Amino acid sequence: MSSHSSALYERQHPAILACQQVAKAFYAHQQSPFTALEGINLEVVRGDFVTILGRSGGGKSTLLKLLGGFIAPTSGQVLFHGVPLSGITPKIGMVFQENTLYPWLTVEQNIGFGFKVRGKQKHQYALRVQEVMEHVGLAPARHLYPHQLSGGMKQRVSIARSLAIQPDVLLLDEPFSALDIQLRRRLQKFLLNIWQETKATMVMVTHDVEEAILLGQKLIVVGGQPGQIMEVADISDPVFNDRYDRHFLDLQQHLERVVGEEPDAMENPFSLAIVKGHQTTSHS
Amino acid sequence: MVKGNSGWSSGMSRSLLPLICGVISCAVFVGIWEVIGANPENPIAQVLPPPSKFLPVLFESDFKIGLGSQSASIHQSVIVTLIRVISGMTVAFVGSIVCGLLISLSKWSELFILPILGLIAPIAPIAWVPLALVVFGVSNLTAVFIVFMGVFFTLTIATVAEIKRIPENLLVTAENLGGGNFARWKFVIIPAVLPGVFTLLRLNFIAAWMAVLAAEMTGLRDGLGTVVMTGRNLFNSNLILLGICIIGITGFAVDRMLLVIQRKFFWWKI
Numbered sequence: 001m002s003s004h005s006s007a008l009y010e011r012q013h014p015a016i017l018a019c020q021q022v023a024k025a026f027y028a029h030q031q032s033p034f035t036a037l038e039g040i041n042l043e044v045v046r047g048d049f050v051t052i053l054g055r056s057g058g059g060k061s062t063l064l065k066l067l068g069g070f071i072a073p074t075s076g077q078v079l080f081h082g083v084p085l086s087g088i089t090p091k092i093g094m095v096f097q098e099n100t101l102y103p104w105l106t107v108e109q110n111i112g113f114g115f116k117v118r119g120k121q122k123h124q125y126a127l128r129v130q131e132v133m134e135h136v137g138l139a140p141a142r143h144l145y146p147h148q149l150s151g152g153m154k155q156r157v158s159i160a161r162s163l164a165i166q167p168d169v170l171l172l173d174e175p176f177s178a179l180d181i182q183l184r185r186r187l188q189k190f191l192l193n194i195w196q197e198t199k200a201t202m203v204m205v206t207h208d209v210e211e212a213i214l215l216g217q218k219l220i221v222v223g224g225q226p227g228q229i230m231e232v233a234d235i236s237d238p239v240f241n242d243r244y245d246r247h248f249l250d251l252q253q254h255l256e257r258v259v260g261e262e263p264d265a266m267e268n269p270f271s272l273a274i275v276k277g278h279q280t281t282s283h284s
Numbered sequence: 285m286v287k288g289n290s291g292w293s294s295g296m297s298r299s300l301l302p303l304i305c306g307v308i309s310c311a312v313f314v315g316i317w318e319v320i321g322a323n324p325e326n327p328i329a330q331v332l333p334p335p336s337k338f339l340p341v342l343f344e345s346d347f348k349i350g351l352g353s354q355s356a357s358i359h360q361s362v363i364v365t366l367i368r369v370i371s372g373m374t375v376a377f378v379g380s381i382v383c384g385l386l387i388s389l390s391k392w393s394e395l396f397i398l399p400i401l402g403l404i405a406p407i408a409p410i411a412w413v414p415l416a417l418v419v420f421g422v423s424n425l426t427a428v429f430i431v432f433m434g435v436f437f438t439l440t441i442a443t444v445a446e447i448k449r450i451p452e453n454l455l456v457t458a459e460n461l462g463g464g465n466f467a468r469w470k471f472v473i474i475p476a477v478l479p480g481v482f483t484l485l486r487l488n489f490i491a492a493w494m495a496v497l498a499a500e501m502t503g504l505r506d507g508l509g510t511v512v513m514t515g516r517n518l519f520n521s522n523l524i525l526l527g528i529c530i531i532g533i534t535g536f537a538v539d540r541m542l543l544v545i546q547r548k549f550f551w552w553k554i
Contacts, residue, residue, distance in 0.1 A: 068460070070456065088456070088459045088460050089460075090460065090461055090462035092460075093460065093461075094456075094457070094460050096453050096457070098453065100451075100453045100454055100456075100457045102454065102472070102475070103552040103553065103554060104475045104476075104552045113458075113461060113471070114461035114462060116471065117458055117461055117462060117463035117467045117468070117471050118461075118462045118463065118467070119467065145552070147552075147553075161461070162460075162461075165461060165462065
């Protein structure tokens with residue numbers, strides 16, 4: 001898959017995705033620029049599961065969009081395999097919070113969409129789609145349309161669709177935040193199983209501390225104004241896979257405090273306006 | 285599609301109940317009409333003869349209506365009119381989606397072209413009849429042109445609006461999965477706008493239907509509109525009402541047909 005020189009590069013620099021002094025500012029009308037992120041340095045290594053934790057509006061989604069090439073940094077560099085990222089690429093998959101399935105396609109067609117949209121013939125990808133559907137347990141639902149699926153099923157299809165084309169990294173933007181707690185736990189387990197079986201590299205954004213510890217191997221807390229990396233934790237130890245373990249609970253308590261102690265953006269009417277401006281710009 | 289079910293009538297209410305009620309109300313309406321029209325002295329019966337009087341006209345002279353060489357059978361008239369409406373609407377539907385896509389390619393084409401379309405769209409299709417007769421003469425092309433003019437501009441504006449309404453994430457996701465510009469058009473934008481534009485086509489069918497009938501009444505020499513005008517020229521109220529009745533039933537049938545097409549092929553919502 002990778003050429004000789006990039007294989008050599010990878011031995012020296014194992015990071016698939018890296019941020020170097022990345023900053024992102026948004027320019028709203030007639031306002032001074034709003035700096036969402038500043039001085040971000042991070043590395044995502046092959047096979048890693050990184051969770052980015054932070055409160056809403058704290059810049060964590062912006063960071064994920066930067067990592068996926070959906071937006072360009074104002075300064076600094078996002079490196080993908082050591083090369084500056086120039087835009088959206090199928091090598092970096094993205095699963096959004098809200099449902100982005102195509103309502104006119106069945107589950108099977110949605111999962112195969114990444115092949116179809118690149119001009120592949122059905123016989124070239126049917127087997128791969130079949131394999132993915134069986135792997136994620138969606139085979140019985142293959143002929144259903146998105147409006148016939150529950151919220152959890154929809155997210156499973158979205159994840160399967162992104163994984164089907166085998167990206168080097170999968171980014172997930174609060175994929176389970178719209179689901180109820182039982183369903184969320186089931187899908188967390190589902191995602192963890194997929195990660196363990198495929199050894200895919202994943203970066204997931206969440207505001208749920210428990211979810212961040214449970215799923216991640218490495219945890220990054222983003223916060224502050226402007227947004228910075230406040231804390232990095234290695235949570236690859238198995239104790240962090242048990243939500244009732246003492247270490248898990250200690251870390252959870254600590255992180256809740258870190259995330260919770262930030263000044264509340266909503267208290268300040270001026271910053272509220274900026275946050276709104278930031279959201280509208282970041283969607284464009 | 286799953287709708288909320290409530291009570292015992294849920295299974296019935298979806299298919300049978302509206303049909304039964306519709307048939308009953310129509311039967312009562314026709315019944316009252318027949319009772320009032322039964323007395324030939326009644327002036328109403330002379331202008332509005334009941335179905336029992338005007339329906340037999342259908343079976344007179346081998347289903348033919350009209351004088352001498354210009355006479356045409358009823359089913360010919362229905363088919364002629366239907367072909368005109370359907371071909372006009374098909375051309376307008378395809379054309380408006382293509383034009384809408386092209387216009388939405390650039391902000392500038394939207395800014396410059398949409399006002400022109402907005403100016404032309406409100407022109408009543410009937411107003412094009414004289415112009416069409418001059419340009420195309422007495423031909424099917426005239427009727428198709430009028431239907432097209434009545435539908436095309438509204439649908440093009442609708443297509444542009446529908447394209448704007450497509451959730452950004454559907455397009456971003458297609459790009460993220462490796463789709464280029466053309467693939468995103470073909471696999472995302474076109475399927476996403478089809479249901480909305482088709483719904484508007486269905487709503488505009490009445491305008492197209494009126495336009496083609498008006499053209500047939502004023503300029504053309506065949507079709508359902510001509511049947512009504514023949515009745516007028518012969519002072520034959522039975523023929524006029526027969527024509528009106530067939531226009532009503534055919535229009536209703538086409539509307540249902542469009543609804544079936546929509547439910548079968550363009551059912552999704554974005």
